[in-house]
Amino acid sequence: MRDAPPNLDSTLLALADPTRRAILQRLTRGETRVTELAEPFAISLNAVSKHIRMLERARLVRRRRAGREHFLSLDPAPLDEAAAWIDATRAFWNARLDALDAMLEAEDQAASRTRKRKGPSR
Amino acid sequence: MSAGTTSAASHAAVRVTRRFGASAERVFDAWLDPGKASKWLFATGAGQMVSAEIDARVGGSFCFVDRRGGEDFVDVVHRGEYLEIDRPRRLVFTFFVETYSADVSRVIVEITPLGTGCELTLTHEKVPNDYASRTQAGWAGILDGLAGIVTPNERNHPCCT
Numbered sequence: 001m002r003d004a005p006p007n008l009d010s011t012l013l014a015l016a017d018p019t020r021r022a023i024l025q026r027l028t029r030g031e032t033r034v035t036e037l038a039e040p041f042a043i044s045l046n047a048v049s050k051h052i053r054m055l056e057r058a059r060l061v062r063r064r065r066a067g068r069e070h071f072l073s074l075d076p077a078p079l080d081e082a083a084a085w086i087d088a089t090r091a092f093w094n095a096r097l098d099a100l101d102a103m104l105e106a107e108d109q110a111a112s113r114t115r116k117r118k119g120p121s122r
Numbered sequence: 123m124s125a126g127t128t129s130a131a132s133h134a135a136v137r138v139t140r141r142f143g144a145s146a147e148r149v150f151d152a153w154l155d156p157g158k159a160s161k162w163l164f165a166t167g168a169g170q171m172v173s174a175e176i177d178a179r180v181g182g183s184f185c186f187v188d189r190r191g192g193e194d195f196v197d198v199v200h201r202g203e204y205l206e207i208d209r210p211r212r213l214v215f216t217f218f219v220e221t222y223s224a225d226v227s228r229v230i231v232e233i234t235p236l237g238t239g240c241e242l243t244l245t246h247e248k249v250p251n252d253y254a255s256r257t258q259a260g261w262a263g264i265l266d267g268l269a270g271i272v273t274p275n276e277r278n279h280p281c282c283t
Contacts, residue, residue: 001219001222001223001227003222003223003225004225004248008248009248009250085248086136089136089246090136090138093136093138093244093246094138094140096162096163096164097138097140097242097244099161099162099165100142100149100152100162100163101140101142102162103152103158103161103162104142104143104144104148104149104152107148108143108144
């Protein structure tokens, strides 16, 4: 059973918003100026900035200053960690349920052998 | 630990579904009968379940000890508490692997009869470590969002599909 990464909750909370997901999606194409990032959204730059700050706090996004320009880039590590936890947890339970299935099967086979030994009831 | 007040919507969760040929009653009982549960629940192929204690009531606890390794063995202790027991439809419990971690998980088992067999849906939630900072934000669509994001490495993030 894998431990959840320490920022799993803040990672998934950060992902719980379509604007933030769209920002991350845009950043998968590479480093982007903040102003450029905010362009496609109907909401104000201020509102976009709030979303960006949340992504920064979750360490999903890094900021680089070059003069007056701010550039953002995606940090894939928290996403990778969240995905790894999800995978490991699913694998753990799939293995347990496989074992449950096998145990129930074995019970059925044992019961069926007992019935055969006893023969048809009169 | 009691975590019954929170809605299922606010935690990181993983969901798995499985069909069984056995009846809902048999599948449900396999979780709470120590003789049966010790064969599969926290058992690993490599280990040997040396102890399985179950106090099968709401508020009751369980303890499974899986012995792993040869001469230098480790006893991996799984502890937890039952929050809901509604035979044969619903079972909710918390657990943590005491040997390795303080991380607590909540597991929700829902069983639906299907013909002579049944379908089991298991939801595993990580219980937040810090209750105070827990928000009411909904997680619906979270895992869909995760699947939709591709890292610069172009690697797909598989998730609950």
